[in-house]
Amino acid sequence: MRIGIIVLAAVATIWLPAYSAFAANNPYGVHTFIQDIMSDGHIHTLLTWALSLTAPGGYVKQLMYPVGPNVTTINPQWVKFINGCYSRGLIPVIRLGTWMEGGNWVKPTQDAPGVYTTWANAIKNIVSQMPRNDNIPLYIEVLNECNNNAEWGGAANPTEYAQFFVQTSNAIRSLGDPRIKIMNCGLSPGGSYNNVQFVEACCNVPGFIDAFDVWACHPYPMYPPEINIHDGTAPMGAYTIDSYLAELQVLANHGRQNVKVIATETGYGLGDDGEDARSDRIMRAFRDYWSKWPEVLGICPYEFCDPFGGNDGLDWVDNSSGTTPEGLPTNAHGQYWAIYKLSKPGHTTGCISGKVTESIFGAPLSGAQVTLNPGSMTVTTDGAGNFMFPRLAPGTYSLTVTKANYSSGSANGINLSAEENEVRNFALTPTAGCNISGTVRDSVGGQPIQGVQVTLSPGNHTTTTDADGKYQFVGITPSTYTLSASKYSYYSFKSTEMTLQAGDSRTLDFWMGPGSPPPGVSMIGGTDFDSPLYGTTASGWVAEQGWGDHFYVDGSNRYSGVASQRIGPYNASNDMVWTITDYSAVTSGQRYRIEVWCKTSSGLSGKAKLIGNWFTNDMVSKGSFEGSPQLISNSNWTLLVARGVCPPMPESNNRGRLQVELRAEITAGFVWFDQAWCGVDNQTEDPLPSITHLTVTPQTLATRFNWANSTGAGCTGTKIVYRTDRYPLTASDGTLLADVSGNPGASAMYVHQNQTFGQRYYYGFFAHSAGGANLSRPQFATAVGSDFTKPTTPVVTDEGAYTWSPDTLSASWTSSDPESGITGYSYAIGTTKGGTNVVGWTDIGTVTSVTRSGLNLIPGTTYWFTVKSRNGAGMWSSLGYSDGIIAVKSCATIAEAKALADGIPVRLSGIVSAAGVFGDGVYLQQSDRSAGIKLEGSVSSLVEGQVVTVIGTLSTANGERKLTGVVVQ
Structure with a gap:
């Protein structure tokens, strides 16, 4: 638990009435988290915010710890908290906890095998000291997520927990107070011990099936609320807002039917799609589902307000918030206000809300004007297309919806009652299309890529990039789209969602890097580092050690896509970002591979590294392995690869998690990471690390490559393979240019001679051991046959020494360029050598003579032709001159x-x-x-x-x- 101090703004005094028994259940709840800072001010402030959100009858979950045989007197602040709930008409849901030792919650000790009398009576003693209210129940949740090893002394054991729970329940019930309601510990959906199997094992312990009054659960959803088990829309095994049904089914199988539930933890995190999307999902979960399902008593989303800050991903109210005279927070997240606006049991008013979408694909429409009558009140839909009219008197209402470039919509005769949430959704038909276009470039050479297949979904609109790498979709239906792109020998690309309104034109340029991820499915997300663009840390990754803007999602550097994760130096000099696989994703004895493309800047001091860390499902470290190469100086994009065999994990059935760590141990310079991957490694051989520090220097009809050989101990050289149509992906996928021998880590160089001017070449560099074995993943380069020499100086011949034409001059010339050829000439005429005062510089194409008429030649004046030639590389020759011609x-x-x-x-x-x-x-x-x-x-x-x-x-x-x-x- 964290210990800290924060300063709360002064709060207004709110009149607190006495509450009688509630006529109807109110499922709205919060999960406060002030166990380590439970001051009078915090209690007052958070319960005031909670009452404003849920209304009387709402649920308030709060951890209280420690409890155990050595704790005989209740913490007086706990009493204040519970009484604060009662005085506001809120229902306290108290999670009891032991204490932590060595990173684990201490599990209750047995008096004898299977006997927990001492602990059960200790908890009974504390509960007996908790205040009670005749009209408001007191819910006791006995511990938390004990199917996680860390929550049960390091090793989850359902039999032990069930025995402890049954005896604790019996002890509390011996108080003879029906106002106390006993709940099991809510189980982790992805815990060390499968939650459904845990319940099954608990039910085999005598007395467990009847030991609880209400079932506590933690249904953390990974899908929007309309994907649920009740409606049959959820995939098998999916985490949904009602995934507790799998646990209830086990209870039913053991004879306990019609169980009521309280979700003591749940909620949606703040994802890349932002506040509006999170608010939309939790609001609709409450409004359309939880409040209508008969088994649901209360929902307490985690967490209401982190008093120490730093948890915007889950918070409902920021810890910097003050309180208005009406008891509302001054700095709440969108989900607070969305739930606040809904009508609750006991309200004398109702709420009309809904969503506005486009009619073709159902994408939400922001910025639509929704007008309510009577009253002529108008609101604007948010980013999720939602609108809300809260606190409306009962009556009959109508709605009108308008938005530029869309048809209008209306709904009449909306009969609204008190406590009711009436929902009206609208689908508007667009009257104008929208456009999206962009350019696709090669991230290694920077050149446009022709022939990339670009697809927009929904609608399956498909096009192909032209010779300039350009694509466009014109006049498509306004909607929310995802753009994907693919071409063989390149990493594929998939954009984040883009919402286009009618009349919009959007430009999306992106880059594609050569190569491809390994076969198989990656076990981590956020591998492209493309979002949130220009934020600090890419989606799905966690920053460690450093602070501030030296973490940056950089749109100006990327291997493939639109951005990469940049890390700059910090005092710690070992900054990193990390992500981790799901629970039980790795199996002991199986080899796994992680890889990432990495780039380092000039002036780098330190090294860039790739590290894999093994953990049990309870995050007990089981060792690590490092990748190679490690970049220690300025280097272009280089593939870092790490391989490791998952160690034994008997405490979690030999299943666990793999953490991918991208580390910048630097004190100067920058490191970029892109295109990460983590998965099973099925290669039979052990590939060498790739070459590093590859540079490309173009020469005339040649290209020089410099690199550092693989650092692998068995490296004997590097094969260079090339193609002229695409990148080679294997050492046999093209023409072998050279096999350059060399020692591990040594500098190497090769020059590709006799190139054809203008021809693009695509190269793959493969490090190998003796006999060409253990080939590395390729390092890529591209070059174009170039010409850095000028054409020969033109030899210019005019008509002779004299001309007697009054208005015409003629000349011819010759020039050559054996490397790239002559692509054009330009000439000028003047009365001095090199002069342009008679005829300025004039392009004439590839012809080698000219007769220029319409001149006004002055007898006695000498005229000179000056000519320059241009080659295929765009280089101009030196100037060539005629010997002058005199007009007579x-x-x-x-x-x-x-x-x-x-x-x-x-x-x-x-x-x-x-x-x-x-x-x-x-x-x-x-x-x-x-x-x-x-x-x-x-x-x-x-x-x-x-x-x-x-x-x-x-x-x-x-x-x-x-x-x-x-x-x-």
Whole structure:
């Protein structure tokens, strides 16, 4: 038991009337838990909250301990508690307990074999000192869950308990007080000793079948209330809100019929679906089932308020709560308010409540407006689709339900009486659809995955991802869906429930990691670590040692799915999360395997480990085993595997539990865990641990791999197998690339040469021992044939030294890239080398020439082409340049040219004259001899009378016009 001190807010004084006998049974109850801090203030506060919740006639369960031969005087606070119940009209249900030693509750000792007279009289003495009330019974529950070893001195024994119980019952009954009602200990549904078999064994003890007045039970449900034995909707052996019926059947078989029950423990935990779902289930359990079943006297859900905090998963009221003047808690969970609003026996008012769903698949609709008349009161449905109108005067009412993009609903003529809970449910038809889409990526390479089958349920909507990894469902019925995805060689994916309203569009991106879990069913839940996303600890796991935000469900890192469990450093340096199998899940002598994918950050100081711990059903440790490898530095996702044989557990019939522990013994850095598994290991050989610290370095048409060999003592090397369509899952499931020899734990390297550009390769790395035996589970990698070299610099050729076109330039070029090929060119034109002032950069595809028209070429200006090429890897070459081309003026006549200013290059045609005749040079004459001009330059080869075309620059010397720098075409 815990000892502690809390400070309660001041409470208001509530007038407490005297109560007469109750006209009708009130099944509503609570389970207070203040045995270690039973101050006057706590008694007053919790009973005040309880009365506000249950109304008079409700049940209040409370543990009182220790009792035994050495306890002769009742604790005065117990008396105050019981009187506090009476004064409020509440029915006390007192669980008596011994005390704890060595982690177990002490079992009563025998005076002689099968004789418990001393203990029976000691309990009778304490009960005799408990206050009684003529109108309110006092229920005594004799111990607790004695089918658990820890509740009976370390070894459950139904014969011993039944003998003790019969003698204790006889002793209490000898007081002659019918106001005292005796109950057995409520049994654990998953206890060390099967609860039904325990009852059977107890019934074989003389007197047991008549020793109790009311049967105590602990029907902890694993299903919503509509799944129950009464209605025939429960699977065989399921834990339901009425699983006590299996125990009652044993009693009936032994002649005890029509037994009444009080559930001294039960309830729904706070699951991933939140407060609204928990409130919905417990409210409907009370309203629709427990309150209607004739065998049920009272239901006391565990626990009302943990006075030390930290139990939000079960609490009804937070321990920080104050009290309003009306006697209500100021900080209660949703389930408190849902039950508070229900009408109870003795109320002068009634309640109308119900659920709004969509009509196709029955998913709850939140945000619907429900209006009650008369009164025009409107409430909004919660996340479970529920609405409630409490404290209504008896009368006739009507309801109207509306929600955007849905049909409306109504109900008329609702006749409501006092104490009554009228239920009206509505199913609205959507008038608009909804959409969901997303992208699926490979968690190792990051690339989109094509061909993933994606399914939405209900409705079995199915699609397949495209080349970009995208999927979409358009215009589907608004409902609550689960999305699942699968593709061979990848871990499958299943989302948490998503509620889509009419008109909604939802995006769900997720990742899939290569590989697959072992064959068989995993014995633990929460293996994907996907929820609650961005919370502290993944669903189904418990954080130990550390505190605060260094536990984190990280949506930015995952091996498969949408998140992983991240653990950061803390002072303890051995932080961990753990989960555990169900009771009797493991059998002595059987080998089991646990595994998990693990990633560590840079700067890690310490190690990441996987540990399995054996426990009996009573949580007595039976040893542990560690997995391998253990990551001690920065590492990508690596599979950790542990195997162990379940040890003998004779105290629990060689059946027990296996705890999976994910440990981060670190003082710096981070550790991530994902995709855990726990189950039977049927492998005939003993596989080596996987390789670690695998890195992938792309090179030009090659990929280099570096890794650390398996740490297994027999490791002799690593086989690398690859495929081009998917990941290889076994060493024979692909092409053997290499078998790299090496010692255990040693560094290793291999380069995959001669890859095809653009081809994706999928690799599996398998550590092995001599002869290729004891192959490890694969470590995965993926790479694409890459090119990290530039194309050759383009060689650019233009039309020559000159162009006489006024508006057109042309050029051609060549470039090559033997690795990935040329995928495109881009060119520019400028009046400087590399310039772009005439034509900016222009993509032209893979053609190797261009003629660009529409230009305004200025005679005398030099123009340059600049070209660059791009290869298949997207890399650009260096710039290639033409040698420049000069624009010239093409003149039809010499006279036209002579009219131009000096310095302008021109192109002329004519007849050579005076070549070699006069010493003053060569002339070009018009064909009709109407004009001529002197030529200077490369003209020595010209012959008199020759018809030529020349290019030169106009100038004037001594009043004579001439062309200088003449080039003959």
